[in-house]
Amino acid sequence: MSATRSVPFFDYPRVYTDEREALLSIIDDVGRRGAFIMQRDLEEFEQALCGYTGAQHAVGVANATDGLELAWMSLDLRPGEEVIISSHTMLATASAIVTVGGTPVPVELGEDNLIDPEALAAAVGPRTVGIMPTQLNGRTCDMDPIMDTAHKHGLFVVEDAAQALGSRFKGQHAGTFGHAAAFSFFPAKVLGCLGDGGGVVTDDAQLFDRIYQLHDHGRDTSGETRSWGRNSRLDNLQAAILNYRLESYADVIERRRTIAGRYQELLGDVEQLRLPPAPDANPDHFDVYQNYELEADRRDELKEHLAASGIGTLIQWGGKAVHQWERLGFNVRLPKTERFFERCLMLPINMFISDEDVEYVASTIRSFYLS
Numbered sequence: 001m002s003a004t005r006s007v008p009f010f011d012y013p014r015v016y017t018d019e020r021e022a023l024l025s026i027i028d029d030v031g032r033r034g035a036f037i038m039q040r041d042l043e044e045f046e047q048a049l050c051g052y053t054g055a056q057h058a059v060g061v062a063n064a065t066d067g068l069e070l071a072w073m074s075l076d077l078r079p080g081e082e083v084i085i086s087s088h089t090m091l092a093t094a095s096a097i098v099t100v101g102g103t104p105v106p107v108e109l110g111e112d113n114l115i116d117p118e119a120l121a122a123a124v125g126p127r128t129v130g131i132m133p134t135q136l137n138g139r140t141c142d143m144d145p146i147m148d149t150a151h152k153h154g155l156f157v158v159e160d161a162a163q164a165l166g167s168r169f170k171g172q173h174a175g176t177f178g179h180a181a182a183f184s185f186f187p188a189k190v191l192g193c194l195g196d197g198g199g200v201v202t203d204d205a206q207l208f209d210r211i212y213q214l215h216d217h218g219r220d221t222s223g224e225t226r227s228w229g230r231n232s233r234l235d236n237l238q239a240a241i242l243n244y245r246l247e248s249y250a251d252v253i254e255r256r257r258t259i260a261g262r263y264q265e266l267l268g269d270v271e272q273l274r275l276p277p278a279p280d281a282n283p284d285h286f287d288v289y290q291n292y293e294l295e296a297d298r299r300d301e302l303k304e305h306l307a308a309s310g311i312g313t314l315i316q317w318g319g320k321a322v323h324q325w326e327r328l329g330f331n332v333r334l335p336k337t338e339r340f341f342e343r344c345l346m347l348p349i350n351m352f353i354s355d356e357d358v359e360y361v362a363s364t365i366r367s368f369y370l371s
């Protein structure tokens with residue numbers, strides 16, 4: 001079969017080419033000012049991140065993984081101490097804990113594919129010191145039971161909000177529920193820059209001071225050396241690009257929600273699929289659709305059929321949940337998550353696909369099952 005249309009899963013060159021003129025003028029402006037490291041664009045971006053999410057403090061960092069690491073370092077995570085995570089997350093969530101010396105404890109996913117609050121509560125043990133829920137696919141977890149468990153046991157909460165800038169639960173932004181959170185600005189994230197980038201937010205002034213010092217060689221905001229640190233700064237050039245992109249961010253989210261709504265309309269009746277929550281399904285949740293991740297019967301065949309029709313899809317994390325990385329020391333069974341990973345698939349959802357692309361993807365899926 002020859003493809004009549006091509007819908008890449010994500011078209012990396014267009015991160016640049018779609019806005020080339022504007023980006024070139026930003027690069028030119030920053031370059032002419034020689035404003036490469038910790039300049040006003042970065043300060044403005046950190047303020048904008050606070051203004052947008054409602055967080056008190058923000059620090060631009062080199063990437064979200066570093067941000068999570070710095071947060072746990074600042075909370076004094078110690079060897080032998082455990083942090084509970086969802087097994088359906090990037091390995092980076094777990095590695096941020098391991099790098100600081102702690103032990104990640106992956107648990108099952110719930111109905112909406114995010115961490116199951118009951119599995120989480122059941123996993124709390126004598127060595128548990130924290131929870132790191134992943135606000136996955138642009139959706140914020142049902143944070144009420146998670147925060148209840150945290151309060152009941154006096155646990156730290158760091159949100160992996162790498163995929164969730166702008167997502168809200170009961171009107172509150174992802175990243176503002178726990179002690180700290182990290183966002184990612186990797187090019188394919190909903191808010192992406194032209195390389196690696198991340199941000200940490202917190203409402204705790206002391207925690208902010210520690211994270212700030214750690215990310216800039218131990219220096220505080222006035223440049224005074226206070227402690228040991230490292231270098232994990234967000235480039236000022238990337239911050240300038242992110243400032244520009246944040247201006248139209250509401251439109252980006254709206255477009256992604258529209259595409260998710262279309263997929264729901266066009267595929268909602270296909271019995272062989274289990275779609276993610278629709279944009280208007282639950283007023284407590286405002287999802288930004290970093291990903292459109294569904295479950296499908298005959299998933300691998302469907303993926304091949306779509307590829308033959310010119311449609312790119314992706315199985316998240318290369319097809320493995322965290323606990324399935326046995327060579328990294330995990331030795332648990334999580335049957336729900338394992339079953340999910342035999343069925344999950346992500347359809348294209350981004351600013352580069354047209355309404356016709358969405359219809360083509362949906363009709364190609366329908367023809368696979370219904371013909």
Ligand SMILES: *Cc1c(COP(=O)(O)O)cnc(C)c1O
Pocket residue numbers: 062063064065066089090092093134136160162163183184185186196197198
């Ligand atoms: C992208 C991502 C990360 C890592 O972000 P980087 O900025 O690439 O370090 C961590 N967790 C989740 C859930 C992600 O999607």
